[in-house]
Amino acid sequence: MKDSTFEPTQPQPTEKPKEPSAYERKMQNMLEASRGRIIAFAEDTSLSFRAGKGFFFQPETGVITHDASWFEKRGFEPEAILFAIFHELTHFRDYRQDTKYSDRLFKENFAKAKVLGKQIFDKWAATEGISAEVLDSFKQEKRMSKKFPEMKLNQAELAAFKMYHFFYNIYNTYIILYFLFFI
Numbered sequence: 621m622k623d624s625t626f627e628p629t630q631p632q633p634t635e636k637p638k639e640p641s642a643y644e645r646k647m648q649n650m651l652e653a654s655r656g657r658i659i660a661f662a663e664d665t666s667l668s669f670r671a672g673k674g675f676f677f678q679p680e681t682g683v684i685t686h687d688a689s690w691f692e693k694r695g696f697e698p699e700a701i702l703f704a705i706f707h708e709l710t711h712f713r714d715y716r717q718d719t720k721y722s723d724r725l726f727k728e729n730f731a732k733a734k735v736l737g738k739q740i741f742d743k744w745a746a747t748e749g750i751s752a753e754v755l756d757s758f759k760q761e762k763r764m765s766k767k768f769p770e771m772k773l774n775q776a777e778l779a780a781f782k783m784y785h786f787f788y789n790i791y792n793t794y795i796i797l798y799f800l801f802f803i
């Protein structure tokens with residue numbers, strides 16, 4: 621495994637190499653300056669960080685992908701990305717403790733979302749003046765995971781799922797803040 625590095629955008633073979641924008645460069649410098657804290661939180665030096673599209677952690681490779689443009693578009697300071705990196709690292713920490721953690725969490729939240737989603741749906745259905753057409757659109761199902769393509773949620777169940785996932789994120793945020801301020 622390689623040492624932790626903050627690599628600039630890796631050009632795809634078919635793409636022309638792209639110069640990082642001033643914003644991306646600022647973000648990259650900030651990440652490099654924060655490297656010590658990031659590694660301390662991860663408790664692992666084998667992770668690498670790569671600029672890309674979206675935010676995700678790939679357990680197989682130990683690569684954390686981050687997306688500068690997401691922050692730039694919204695007018696955030698480059699420092700804000702640090703929080704996103706720490707958020708991804710909480711997934712890494714969970715994964716290291718238990719490689720099945722995220723699958724289990726997903727399945728648990730999915731099952732709970734099915735139960736609460738039914739109550740939400742029934743409430744929507746009982747709402748006065750709601751048309752059959754709108755109600756039908758609520759029944760539209762969304763695939764939740766590439767890994768478990770058969771696991772789908774309708775719009776009411778999805779609302780419930782997001783709520784449960786939100787609680788998990790709040791907990792992770794607490795872990796981050798605790799680390800940043802008390803450790």
Ligand SMILES: [Zn+2]
Pocket residue numbers: 707708711
């Ligand atoms: Zn997350």
